[in-house]
Amino acid sequence: MAITGKQTRYLLAVVLLAFLLDLVGASRSSAAGNELLFRLADGSALHVTAAAFDREQVAPTVAMIDSFPHGSELTNLDLEVGRSVEVENRCGEETMACYDPRAEEMVVDGEPGLVEAEPLISVVAHEYGHHIANNREGGIWPAFDQGTLRWSTYEQVCERTRKGLLYPGNEGSHYWENPGEAFAQSYATLVEPATPWPYTPLLAPDPTALRKIREDVRDPVRPRMSIWQVGSPKDDGPAIADALPVDDASFHRVVAMPYDGRIGIRLQGLEAGRYRIIVSDPSTGEVLTEAPPTSGGKTSVVYADCGHRAVEVTAEAIGTSPGFRAEISTP
Numbered sequence: 001m002a003i004t005g006k007q008t009r010y011l012l013a014v015v016l017l018a019f020l021l022d023l024v025g026a027s028r029s030s031a032a033g034n035e036l037l038f039r040l041a042d043g044s045a046l047h048v049t050a051a052a053f054d055r056e057q058v059a060p061t062v063a064m065i066d067s068f069p070h071g072s073e074l075t076n077l078d079l080e081v082g083r084s085v086e087v088e089n090r091c092g093e094e095t096m097a098c099y100d101p102r103a104e105e106m107v108v109d110g111e112p113g114l115v116e117a118e119p120l121i122s123v124v125a126h127e128y129g130h131h132i133a134n135n136r137e138g139g140i141w142p143a144f145d146q147g148t149l150r151w152s153t154y155e156q157v158c159e160r161t162r163k164g165l166l167y168p169g170n171e172g173s174h175y176w177e178n179p180g181e182a183f184a185q186s187y188a189t190l191v192e193p194a195t196p197w198p199y200t201p202l203l204a205p206d207p208t209a210l211r212k213i214r215e216d217v218r219d220p221v222r223p224r225m226s227i228w229q230v231g232s233p234k235d236d237g238p239a240i241a242d243a244l245p246v247d248d249a250s251f252h253r254v255v256a257m258p259y260d261g262r263i264g265i266r267l268q269g270l271e272a273g274r275y276r277i278i279v280s281d282p283s284t285g286e287v288l289t290e291a292p293p294t295s296g297g298k299t300s301v302v303y304a305d306c307g308h309r310a311v312e313v314t315a316e317a318i319g320t321s322p323g324f325r326a327e328i329s330t331p
Contacts, residue, residue: 230324255313275293
C-alpha cells in the first residue's frame, strides 16, 4: 500500500517528537548528575550526587568525611559534591559547604580552596557536626539547636541560656552565641585542631569538651525509663514482685539526672487512689514543679531540669493510699 503525503508528514512528526523526548530525558539525566554509591570503611554505604565530577574526583571528599569520628548516622547523609558556583548558589556567597537538617543533605565544594583562611576540612567537619547533632537526642532543646547532651551539659548551655548568655537555635542577631553552631565548630576542632574559633569564648572547646563530643558521637545518650511501683493491684491483677508495702501517705524517690533535660512522670493510682506529684531539689527541698491528680487517678508532669544532677520525686496521697504505678523518663 502506498504512503500518502499526509501519512509521511505524520510519521515524520512522530519521529521528531520521539527525538525531542529523548533529548529532554538526556538533559534531565545530566542535570541530576552522577548518582554514586561509595563503600565506607565499616562496610556501610554512602550515597553521593556529583553533577560535574566522576567517582575518582569525588573519592577524596568521601574518604575525608569517612575519616571523621562518626556513628551510624553517616549512612543517613545525602552528599552532593558540586562546583564552587553551584555551592555558592545553594549555600551562600563564599561558602564551601552547607547542611539541610530536614533532608539530611550536605552540599560540598568539589573545587576546594580557602575561605577566610579556613581550610575545607574544617568547613566540612562543621557541617557534619550539624548532621551528628541532628541524629542525637536533645535535652531542653533539640540537639541541633543546643548541641549533644554530654557536651551541652558540660558547657552549661541551659544555665547560660537562662542567664541570657546563649541563644539556642538563633541564626540571626545572636548567631555567634548559638550553642548549636558552637557545637558544630567544636566538632570541627575535634577533627582539625587548627580550626579557628569565631564563636562566644564561653564555649571555646577545652580537652574535656572535646572528650564529651567524642563520647556523644561514639556512644549516644538514650532516654531512660524506670518504673516506680508502690502496693500491688488486688482482685485478679498480677502481684508485683518488688512492690513496696503501703504504710504511709507520702512516698519519695531520688532520681539521678546526669544530663540537663526533661524528666517526665506519669502516675496511675491503684484502687482509685489519687496522688499529687511534687518534684523538688533533694539538697534544699525547693519545689521545682508539681501536678495535682486528675480524674481516674492519673497524674502527669514534665519538668525541664537545668543544672540539678538529681531530683526528688514525691507522690503525696489525696485521701486513701492504696498504692500506685509511675513511669519516670529521663535523658
